[in-house]
Amino acid sequence: MSVIKTKKSLLGLVSVLGVFFTGSAWADYALNMPRGVTSLSHEVYGLHMLTFWICVVIGLLVFGVMFWSILHHRKSKGAVAAHFHHNTKAELIWTIIPVIILVSMAVPATKVLINMENVGKPDLTIKVTGYQWRWHYDYVDQGFGFFSNLATKSSDISKLDSGKNPDTDPEYLREVDNPLVVPVHEKIRILTTGADVIHSWWVPDLGWKKDAIPGFVNQSWAKIDKPGVYRGQCAELCGKGHAYMPIVVKAVSQDKYQDWVKKKLAEKKQAAAGVNRQWSKDELMKHGEKVFNSICAACHQQNGQGVAGMFPPLAGGHKFSASQEMVSRLKKRGFYKDGKIVLGPVSEHMDIVLNGITGTPMAAFSKQLNDVQIASVITYERNSFGNDTGDVVQPSDIQKAKKASSGK
């Protein structure tokens, strides 16, 4: 009885392995690694399949012998136990043959590895920086860069009790506001680093992932064969937003890429002009809401209520208790009194957003956001969620605060 069951489950296993090669019919029950769209990803896929089939063959042989023995050498069939307990020849054979198999696997693996590490002579260099919880892309040669955040559609659905069905969004948690745009057929060198904790930049179709580590710059490369949109996400645990920092790579023709670069450079010029003018409160509030929802709401929540014990509310008058460390720092800056969150002075507010609070998850945003974004988000925070200070913070105030804090 038991043997029949075992045999059946083994057969099932083999048939599951057999459908490895079937394609899109299994979209929802995908079985294998994507072949990818770079020469490296093809090599990695080949290596993966080679190792897989070697394991299947060894497995079939070893388990085959074992199950044959289980079927035939059983007491109920009248088998009488032999008494041998070693056989030097057999033991030598099953030590040496695996060594030969391993060497035959190591040779191609070494070749692929050497190729992967060959990052020289790139056509284009992009620096990728991991933040909690978004990616920043720097086009080093062209001199512009931008953040890539989880698309708001996904983040709306993703909240606990959002009442929205993730099945309605085929790109749920795999869509961003600003994708990484790259040309096809060019060798792109990708430098990865981290701003706060360790992240890992992974697009399966490129054939590799690389950790983004604070204080380190790692190098990898990719040369994409065909235009398309390739998706991935952070692969190294980086805190509560780990699942919410997708990567979207848009590979386009050389012409389209050049047009896109021109557009990005024009946007950069426009943004620089905004810093020097006075903004109206309405403008700041509108802009601030956008920034708040895409950046700050991850922790402080869209309604400014925070998360009990972890992320303070921004709405004044709300009760909050957290670790001694956090509470004492909030108190010192005038944002905490008698177990409640209170609205502290504007200067401290600017300092917190610009430089973060060490010893807490609050990050420094002076390099993540531009002056207009910081000014508008602070204005928004001080006039929303029931806060009504009427304070208006201008981009020029942020510039002054930056100068003051760098002078310290």
Next chain:
Amino acid sequence: MSEAVIHEEHHDHHPTGIKRWLFTTNHKDIGTLYLCFSLLMFFVGGAMALVIRAELFEPGLQFVQPQFFNSMTTLHGLVMIFGAIMPGLVGFANWLIPMMIGAPDMALPRMNNWSFWILPFAFTLLLGTLLMPGGGPAGGWTMYPPLMLQTGDAFPFVIFAVHMMGISSVMGAINIIATIFNMRAPGMTFMRLPLFVWTWVITAFLLIAAMPVLAGAVTMLLTDKFFGTSFFNAAGGGDPVMYQHVFWFFGHPEVYIMILPAFGIISQIIPTFSRKPLFGYESMVYATAAIAFLSFFVWAHHMFTVGMPLVGELFFMYSTMLIAVPTGVKVFNWVATMWKGSMTFETPMLFAVAFVVLFTIGGFSGLMLAMAPADFQYQDTYFVVAHFHYVLVTGSAFAMMGGAYYWLPKWTGHMYDETLGKWHFWLSAISVNVLYFPMHFLGLAGMPRRIPDYNVQFTGWNQVATVGGFIFGFSQLLFVYLVIKCIRGGAKATDNVWEGAHGLEWTLPSPPPYHSFTTPPQVTDATAHS
């Protein structure tokens, strides 16, 4: 023998009730405590796993916030490794080593008591952090900085809990080494030791070498957080990757700490039910030693993606692949032991056979992971989760289940319920594959580990895995019922219990006397292991 037993009962004064368990210095009582503690932690860690699987049943968040989800994965790892598997294996060591080498007890009985009683305090400290402001630790069981340094009030408690677990393990290891080196019965030479004892000799040395390294790593985390050092802080001139190197220098030997004694258990069970001596005893011993030795030279394969020099990547790839050789020898030896045997399939043997098949599947995915370029795809995905659950659950945990069934009649004096045991086995063996096999597919398709939510494309296999997980989890309640039933009563077990069993523990009555061997038995080639 009967004379010895009478003499025995004469000395047999020990406190009863709670005091017996608090103050006991007896290897069997302490072994029982370890095993019960391990089972309790298995359920605590299992409950956390079910929270994880429930949340992952569908895309979107249904039950828990991401931060709590991360505490669940972190604590599930710490509880299962340090609370379930390691103490479980130490429990087997306590119960069996003195009986297997012909000794009355462990060499250092008071330390034995202490090394157990540290554990409940360590885990109270660890699990208590869930109630603290900021919640439990959520940086993964590997506790990588800088993320781990963002932990709230829980941080120092987690570090001290890990220190305590480490102290407990090192004391346990010292005790095992002292016992095996000094208390073997006359004629019990090293090459006559049962394989379970051999695997524990080697594991104990691994523990002594590895645990202080972990203690050092977490102490540096502690000083980075509270005393202004910058060991792992890049801004202060430190190196966050250094933590990973130090951690995995502990972590890889740790992997073998959890599997070598399991190899030992399997090497006792298979010969018994094949009614044939273990094939290649000597090569088993050498293979175990080789695996342990190699375990100190492969650590960086856990972190291929941090960006190492090419030479480093090649070295760790080759050394890791090399481990397949001694591991293969073990598997071949088990199969050769069954070959031309006269097999029966009581529950212990069923678990042992499942171990050989499923552990080997875990070994295959391990070989795939060893290939550095392919690992750049596999690393940090569900493929890795599938791999280490195959070697730890269907490896270590299945070996312990099999071992429990194998020695329960000896320990309790009663036969367990064979029908229930078979039910437990088949439910576990099938559901565990429904649980973990689809994780290979999820990882290959691109699902990272440690995420509370995912794209709809991953829904199918996640649902299959969750169904398997709940069946597997609840099937284990059957085991608890069976053990309680077996302790309370059942058919009387003979001294030898199993027809094909060999070794000193089977020469003692079932249950064995309080002090195992008061008169050391004389061991000859004929009465040695098999």
